[in-house]
Amino acid sequence: MSTRYPPLGPSYWMRTAPGDEPYPALASDMDVDVAIVGAGIAGLSTAHELMRAGRTVAVLDAGRLAGGVTGYTTAKLTALHGMVYAHLRRTRGPDGARLYARSQTEAIEHAAALVEELGIDCDWEPRSAYSYVTDPDQADQVRAEAEAAREAGLPAVFTQDTGLPFPVAGAVRVDGQAQFHPRNYLLALAADLAAQGALIHENTRVTGLTEGEPHTLETDTGNVVRARDVVVATHYPVFDRSLLFSRLSPRREFAVAGRIPAALDPDGMYITSEENTRSVRTAPLDTPGKRLLIITGEHITPGTGDPEERFRRLTDWMTATFPGVEPMYGWATHDTDATDTVPLVGPMPSGSPGLWVATGFRGWGMSGGIMAGRLLATLIDGGSSPWAELYDPRRLTPVLREAPRFLQTQAKVAGHFVGDRLAAARSGAAVEDIEPGDGAVVRVGGESVAVHRDDAGELHAVSARCTHLGCLVCFNAAERAWECPCHGSRFSPDGSVLQGPATRPLPRRALRRREDT
Known part of the structure; x- marks a missing residue:
């Protein structure tokens, strides 16, 4: 009997969460104590802790709550993160390994307490x-x-x-x-947040950040949010003045x-x-x-x-x-x-005071996101944590500890940034060769253009340069998406952003006849 392959689509968690009404998109300017960009487990956990500390909070998400990485996880809540502790003992010392285990364990215990307290199904x-x-x-x-x-x-x-x-x-x-159902957990957390007065806005993409007192976030709705503190909890930072993407x-x-x-x-x-x-x-x-x-x-x-x-x-x-x-x-x-194994949670390096980030969870974002929420809320409230230094994004990791993976990562990025352009320039790919459901980068008038042919045969053409840093995108036919191999941005066939760090869509392009190119 041959295997039946289900199509790639929404996760089990997204399919089985209750039919919730969406929170409204941002429709007016606002001022809050803390603005949180991203409504996954790190963002909502941070918001929940801050609301309990008496702060006014706004949560902004480009899509739906827990509809990104959190909604597509395996949803294990564990402090056993593969084979990490021997590595941590060697690179962070016994105390660093103990702090890592304790911080992750307390995150699981905190989640269990919230499930009990709020009666979360x-x-x-x-x-x-x-x-x-x-x-x-x-x-x-x-x-x-x-x-x-x-x-x-x-x-x-x-x-x-x-x-x-x-x-x-x-x-x-x-x-x-x-283990748990992550979206049901976070929908309940969001409902509790809203009941406490938090401002939650879905389908609101943050497109710009102006640092200051307060910081100002620009959005695709045309409205702004001003806040003393801004938390970037978008899994991969959409604002990265400190070049965290290199790590x-x-x-x-x-x-x-x-x-x-x-x-x-x-x-x-x-x-x-x-x-x-x-x-x-x-x-x-x-x-x-x-x-x-x-x-x-x-x-x-x-x-x-x-x-x-x-x-x-x-x-x-x-x-x-x-x-x-x-x-x-x-x-x-x-x-x-x-690149050095430990997530980056804390003050944004080289940023103004009041800018915070949570990223680099290595596939262990459930306990990591809850830990990040508790840590960030403590730091924003002026407190201290025994593991703040362990996760601090400003940490100066010894060169020999991080250099091999750092250099390997940057070599891959450089290879795509240069090599993909050369390959595209030499490519003989032609629009007429693209099959329905597929896509390819072709040369049109000296420019690299990303062209997708849908199932009905209609062509959709956009710029092939990722709007994050300009690497050339590639087509993922299984998921019908353009993907950037440098930093992971993903776009739909019409160019709209599916996943950051890019915040701007791929611009539309007009196709010319082959003999005109």
Whole structure:
């Protein structure tokens, strides 16, 4: 029996969240204590903490609440972030590893307390987290990780006993972690925010920032928001006067989900870096005797590789590993990695006082976003935190610690910035060769133009230069989007922004006949 591949589309979380009414777009100028750009888990967590501290808060999002990265996550709440603690012990010292574990653990405990206090119906389930390998040659590395995690304060143990339907050479297990429905959680948080008087505006893209006292945010609605403090919580910073993008690398990752008998539930949250990453968890379903199996992995740099082939590979792994599973949903998500592993949360480097940022969560944005909200609210309120220095974006990381990944990231960007232009100039791609549903960068009148042919055969042409820093975009046919391989901006076929750091659309272009180019 051949595998049925569900189309890539909205995530399970986006499909199953209640049919909420959208919050209005910004329609007038306003003044608040704190303006937060981005309504994912970091932004809304920050807003919730600040409202409780008595601040006036405005939250602005270009789309829907929790409709970006947060709405497409795997939604694990755990302090076991792959194989990170041995690395942290080596690069940040034992105290740094302990602060990391404590900050992430307290974030999970804080979320559990909010679920209880607000009565949030978000499929909250306690689960054990596992980081595993199947290669016996890596078992000693896992033992070392278990020891480092335990030294950092987590209840970590080394085990070869898991609920997975295949043997493992070793795993780190940490009990007392959790999984949940992230959008239901954040919709409840937003409702509580609104009840407290917070100003929430969806479908309002922030397009400009003028630093001052107060800072001023310009939006695509033509209105401005003035605030003493501004938090940029857009996953990848849309304002980056300090060039943080040079310390960040974006990646696109895929997910597939399907029904399995509850008796086959592996009963845990699992991840391995093997096979280009495999992440496994389940979620409850209304169907009696069934669970939803969610598999994530096969990450690529946006604008590179073959997304459809990666998604099929992930789906094939799911159906081969869990016989009888029925694929139902497929989606893709966006992650941003800090080159020195630790997220960047705190004052914006080289910015005016009152500018704050949260980014670089490496795919662990659930606990990381909640941690960021608590940390930023504390700092904005003038308080201190024992882990503020660990996450501080202004940190001066020793050269030898960050240099290899930093240089690798910048080499990739430089390769795209220069190499893609040369390739486009030499390309013989022609508009007439573009198949329905596909797209290509072609030369028109000496300019690189991104051309998409829709299923009806109609052509849509926009500038191929990303409006962030000018790299050439590439077409992702699986998701019908133009993607920038340099910093991960994504655009729809008509040029409108799907994902930052770009804030401006790709300008429309007119097509000429081939003999005129």
